C-alpha cells in the first residue's frame with residue numbers, strides 16, 4: 309500500500325501545539341486542552357518529519373554515525389577537566405569543568421551569575437578559547453563590567469546575538485573551548501513562532517546548544533533566570549537536558565553567595581561553593597565554617613551550632629529558633645533554610661517522647677547566613693534551639709551538635725560523623741552532642757564527646 313506523502317509546505321518549519329499534560333496535538337493555541345481539559349498546557353512544538361528535513365546540523369567535531377559495540381570495546385578515558393580559576397566553582401562542578409558538558413547556572417536576577425561567569429571566563433581564557441554570548445546586556449555593558457572588575461579579558465571573545473542557529477554557526481567558526489550563553493531565556497530558534505523565554509523556545513534552544521556541546525566537546529554555561537517562586541523560568545525539562553545544574557542560594561542583600569549543585573553528572577550533588585561579593589566581584593571563601601556562625605559574646609538562648617555536611621565538605625552553621633506564645637488557633641511553624649514539615653514532625657516527636665509541648669507556641673527556625681540545610685542531621689540542632697528559646701536557657705557557646713531524630717524518639721547516626729566532629733574540634737569547639745553510633749573510637753584531645761541514643765538524654769544534657 310502506498311502511503312500518500314504530504315506535500316512540503318512553503319514554510320520551512322511547521323509547528324504544532326501539543327499538550328504538556330496528555331500529549332494531544334492541536335493546530336492552534338488554546339487556553340485549555342480540548343482533550344484532557346488541562347489549562348495553559350499547550351506549548352508550541354516543531355513537527356518532526358521522518359524525511360530528515362528537520363534533522364539538526366552536524367558540527368565539525370562530529371564523531372560520525374552511531375553504531376552498536378561491546379561494552380568492553382569502549383576505551384575508558386577520564387573526563388577532561390578544565391580549571392576555572394575558582395576552586396569553589398571547581399568544587400561545585402566536581403573538580404573542574406568537564407569538556408563537552410552543559411552547565412546550567414540559575415539564580416535570582418542581580419545575584420551575581422553574570423559576574424561569576426565573566427570572572428571565570430577571564431581566567432579560563434588564559435588556557436582555552438572562550439566565547440561569551442550576551443543576549444541580556446549590550447557588548448558595552450559586558451565590557452564595562454569586566455573593566456570595573458579589573459579583569460584581563462584581552463583573550464575573551466564576545467558576541468551579542470540571540471538566534472541560536474546564528475550563535476552556533478559563529479561558534480563553529482570560533483571553536484571556543486568554553487561557551488557562555490547569558491541567558492537561555494533570551495535565546496530563540498526561528499523554527500518556532502513563540503516568543504523567546506517561552507517554554508518551547510527555552511527547551512528547543514537548549515536542545516540545540518546541548519547537542520552542540522556534545523558533538524564538539526565544547527563546555528557550555530547556560531545562565532537561567534529564576535522566577536519569584538524560586539523555580540527556573542522555563543521548562544523543568546531543561547534541568548534534565550544539561551549535565552550539571554548549579555543554583556545561587558541566599559539573598560542578594562547578603563554579602564555571601566552560596567552556589568549549590570542540585571544535579572551533577574560529574575560530581576557530588578548538594579556540593580556547595582561559597583563566595584563573598586565585593587567591589588572586585590566574587591571572591592571565594594575557602595573556610596565557610598567561619599562565616600555562617602555569628603559568634604555571640606555571651607551565650608544567647610535559641611542559638612545552636614550544628615555541623616552539616618553539604619556535598620563533600622563539613623561546615624559549621626548556626627541554627628536559631630524563636631518560640632513565643634501564640635494567640636492563633638493554629639500556631640505558626642516557620643522555617644528559613646530548613647524543611648517546614650520536618651519541623652512539625654520534630655515538634656510532635658518532642659511532645660510524644662520528650663513530654664514537652666509547643667502546641668500553644670509559635671515556632672520560628674532559621675539557618676544563619678542564607679544557607680540551606682537539606683539533611684536530617686539538623687534535627688537535633690532544631691530541637692535543642694527550640695527548647696533553648698522556650699526555656700530562655702542559652703546553650704554553652706563552645707557546643708556543637710548534629711544528629712537525626714527518629715519517630716520513636718531515638719537519635720540516629722548520620723554519615724561522616726568523624727569528619728564532622730573533627731571540623732568542630734578544629735574550630736575550637738570544646739564539646740559536641742552526637743549520636744551514639746557516631747562516637748569516635750579514640751578520644752579527641754580537648755573535645756568532650758557527649759554521645760546520646762535517645763532524645764530525652766540530649767534534653768537532659770541542657
Ligand SMILES: [Zn+2]
Pocket residue numbers: 327328329330331332341342343344345346349
Ligand atoms: Zn491535554
